[in-house]
Amino acid sequence: MALLQRRRMRDRDAMIYGVLLILALAFPATVLYATGSSALISQAGHAGTFVLLAIGLNVVVGFAGLLDLGYAAFFAIGAYTYALFASSQLDSSPLHHSFHLPFWLMIFVGMFVAAAAGVILGFPTLRLRGDYLAIVTLGFGEIVPQLSYNLPQWTGGINAIGGIDSPSLPAWITGPWAGANNIAIIRPDVCPVLGSSTKFAPCFSFGFDPIAFYVLIVIMIIGAVILVGNLHRSRLGRAWMAIREDEVAAAAMGINTVTTKLLAFAIGASFSGFAGAYYGASFGLVSPDQFLFLVSVTVLVMVVLGGMGSIAGVIVGALVIYFVLNSILPQLPSTVESLANTFGLNSLNVQNGDWPGLAQETQRVSFLVYGLILVLMMLLRPQGIFPSRVREQELKHAAVQEDEAAVEAAHAG
Amino acid sequence: MSERPVVSENILELTSLTKRFGGLLAVDNVSLHIKRGEVFALIGPNGAGKTTLFNNVTGLFQPTSGRVVFDGRDITGSKPHEVARLGIARTFQNIRLFSYMSCLDNVRVGRHVRMHAKLWDSLFKLPSERHEEERVTQEAMDLLRFVGIAQQANQYARNLPYGQQRRLEIARALATDPKLLLLDEPAAGFTPQEKVELMALVGKILERGVTVFLIEHDMKVVMGISQRIVVLDHGEKIAEGAPDEVRKDARVIEAYLGKSA
Numbered sequence: 001m002a003l004l005q006r007r008r009m010r011d012r013d014a015m016i017y018g019v020l021l022i023l024a025l026a027f028p029a030t031v032l033y034a035t036g037s038s039a040l041i042s043q044a045g046h047a048g049t050f051v052l053l054a055i056g057l058n059v060v061v062g063f064a065g066l067l068d069l070g071y072a073a074f075f076a077i078g079a080y081t082y083a084l085f086a087s088s089q090l091d092s093s094p095l096h097h098s099f100h101l102p103f104w105l106m107i108f109v110g111m112f113v114a115a116a117a118g119v120i121l122g123f124p125t126l127r128l129r130g131d132y133l134a135i136v137t138l139g140f141g142e143i144v145p146q147l148s149y150n151l152p153q154w155t156g157g158i159n160a161i162g163g164i165d166s167p168s169l170p171a172w173i174t175g176p177w178a179g180a181n182n183i184a185i186i187r188p189d190v191c192p193v194l195g196s197s198t199k200f201a202p203c204f205s206f207g208f209d210p211i212a213f214y215v216l217i218v219i220m221i222i223g224a225v226i227l228v229g230n231l232h233r234s235r236l237g238r239a240w241m242a243i244r245e246d247e248v249a250a251a252a253m254g255i256n257t258v259t260t261k262l263l264a265f266a267i268g269a270s271f272s273g274f275a276g277a278y279y280g281a282s283f284g285l286v287s288p289d290q291f292l293f294l295v296s297v298t299v300l301v302m303v304v305l306g307g308m309g310s311i312a313g314v315i316v317g318a319l320v321i322y323f324v325l326n327s328i329l330p331q332l333p334s335t336v337e338s339l340a341n342t343f344g345l346n347s348l349n350v351q352n353g354d355w356p357g358l359a360q361e362t363q364r365v366s367f368l369v370y371g372l373i374l375v376l377m378m379l380l381r382p383q384g385i386f387p388s389r390v391r392e393q394e395l396k397h398a399a400v401q402e403d404e405a406a407v408e409a410a411h412a413g
Numbered sequence: 414m415s416e417r418p419v420v421s422e423n424i425l426e427l428t429s430l431t432k433r434f435g436g437l438l439a440v441d442n443v444s445l446h447i448k449r450g451e452v453f454a455l456i457g458p459n460g461a462g463k464t465t466l467f468n469n470v471t472g473l474f475q476p477t478s479g480r481v482v483f484d485g486r487d488i489t490g491s492k493p494h495e496v497a498r499l500g501i502a503r504t505f506q507n508i509r510l511f512s513y514m515s516c517l518d519n520v521r522v523g524r525h526v527r528m529h530a531k532l533w534d535s536l537f538k539l540p541s542e543r544h545e546e547e548r549v550t551q552e553a554m555d556l557l558r559f560v561g562i563a564q565q566a567n568q569y570a571r572n573l574p575y576g577q578q579r580r581l582e583i584a585r586a587l588a589t590d591p592k593l594l595l596l597d598e599p600a601a602g603f604t605p606q607e608k609v610e611l612m613a614l615v616g617k618i619l620e621r622g623v624t625v626f627l628i629e630h631d632m633k634v635v636m637g638i639s640q641r642i643v644v645l646d647h648g649e650k651i652a653e654g655a656p657d658e659v660r661k662d663a664r665v666i667e668a669y670l671g672k673s674a
Binding site: 235246249250252263 | 502
């Protein structure tokens with residue numbers, strides 16, 4: 001039975017998903033055609049990591065209402081799980097033996113390890129409420145990068161883990177969208193058969209092919225949206241929302257609040273671990289400073305700004321924030337400099353005494369600008385860009401009755 | 414009433430229930446029993462310990478001493494969600510709905526405890542989960558109709574008028590398929606007309622085979638619908654019996670009106 005208000009929200013979400021999907025499909029070809037290089041596609045793959053992180057954190061913060069300030073820790077756990085078992089790093093560890101396990105296995109292992117870490121962290125702490133939980137997760141988010149800094153024999157410490165294996169597939173389809181002249185199935189490499197170090201079979205290695213990674217992350221995001229969407233509209237999703245709204249009442253309705261919150265934590269963490277394994281593979285390098293507090297905060301901002309609890313909203317939020325952070329802010333100094341030149345204010349661009357020049361000064365205040373952008377956005381749309389359910393102040397009485405009639409009809413049928 | 418031979422006749426038995434907060438005895442050695450299918454009322458002046466007693470029954474508080482036996486089973490010290498699963502549902506004195514969820518979702522949350530979908534069923538929307546969702550949605554609509562607010566199914570709970578919020582809370586509690594329903598001041602803030610409607614609703618709930626245990630201040634409501642009454646004052650049981658007996662009880666009059674000069 002479809003309820004009218006829900007149907008409207010679903011229509012809106014379906015439209016957002018449709019637009020996003022078309023953009024995602026058209027993006028690689030357009031970029032290649034327009035710029036002739038795949039640099040932007042590579043960046044889009046990176047942005048996709050954050051979309052995945054935002055979808056996962058939305059389960060914890062948006063659905064269950066648990067403030068998690070250490071989300072990057074699970075991201076790190078996923079990335080390190082893949083990096084350790086898909087590089088030569090463990091050769092120099094006390095194990096003196098390295099593994100090169102396939103990506104397709106390790107991405108799920110990374111997911112489960114992160115989920116397990118979520119359970120281990122959550123079990124003693126989810127009895128805490130609100131602010132206390134935020135502080136504990138904040139601490140956890142600090143501990144994980146510190147561990148990898150301080151266990152250099154395992155993690156390489158500040159030197160990072162490099163030379164991480166790329167995923168490989170038995171075959172790959174190439175075509176105009178990848179800059180090739182015709183559509184063809186390519187098998188350019190040989191790579192080890194699963195579970196054997198001596199047998200080799202033809203396969204396609206992702207290498208540093210940004211298009212291959214782009215396709216992978218798009219598929220991962222689509223999968224995540226479907227699964228999280230299913231959870232949202234289920235017994236468990238309602239239990240999360242009930243706990244968010246009123247924990248005492250939820251418990252009185254028979255919801256085991258501890259295990260339900262633990263599930264939210266573990267599922268959120270598993271998406272983060274999933275994204276982490278992808279990130280390790282696509283970047284080829286994992287170092288502790290990729291998982292600092294700033295990452296946790298960035299993802300949280302994406303969720304809040306996109307619209308807590310709304311999957312379509314947090315995807316858009318993640319893309320917007322990623323664009324602001326990685327495109328608008330870095331280009332700001334040069335943009336401001338050329339603007340000043342156009343308006344005949346060249347003198348501002350010259351260093352003079354305490355004045356470092358406009359570009360330099362803009363560089364300095366770029367995070368202030370970021371902050372201002374965030375404040376402005378939250379003032380304009382405090383509920384987020386696409387909030388989870390627009391409260392319809394005037395729900396048309398007739399529309400409700402029509403819906404009631406539909407229910408009655410369903411009963412009669 | 415531990416000496417009672419027949420267990421199954423009583424749906425709930427409290428034996429010497431005591432709850433102490435520091436130096437305050439909120440519930441002091443209270444024993445009572447509720448028979449299946451009756452309306453049992455708990456009355457008393459403000460601060461007498463009525464809601465505390467409810468909280469001890471539903472597992473929100475752990476009793477300091479004493480026993481709570483529900484349906485022949487000792488549930489003393491059980492967790493709230495375990496108590497709900499066994500068949501005790503409740504409403505709250507200060508309405509505690511899930512404000513930013515629709516009325517339908519509020520009732521469907523109540524159904525949670527009788528649903529079977531596991532994580533994987535929901536994650537992959539397996540057919541069994543779909544059917545259960547459809548069935549639960551129908552059952553929730555039936556309950557909204559039962560309490561008379563089906564038109565509001567899509568509204569956020571917080572947007573309902575006060576009286577309808579009370580009804581929604583009852584629908585949500587009934588969704589857990591309770592054997593015993595605890596109503597904490599269901600008529601508080603009601604107009605006389607709404608009180609009459611509430612009494613009719615309680616009658617309909619009894620017809621569903623649910624035993625009702627209520628806290629209420631409004632004497633018209635209490636005397637009108639309950640078969641037996643217990644009066645609490647300063648945490649102590651000061652009277653028990655049929656409405657007419659309790660009404661004439663000297664200690665009850667004293668507790669409510671003060672000692673006459």
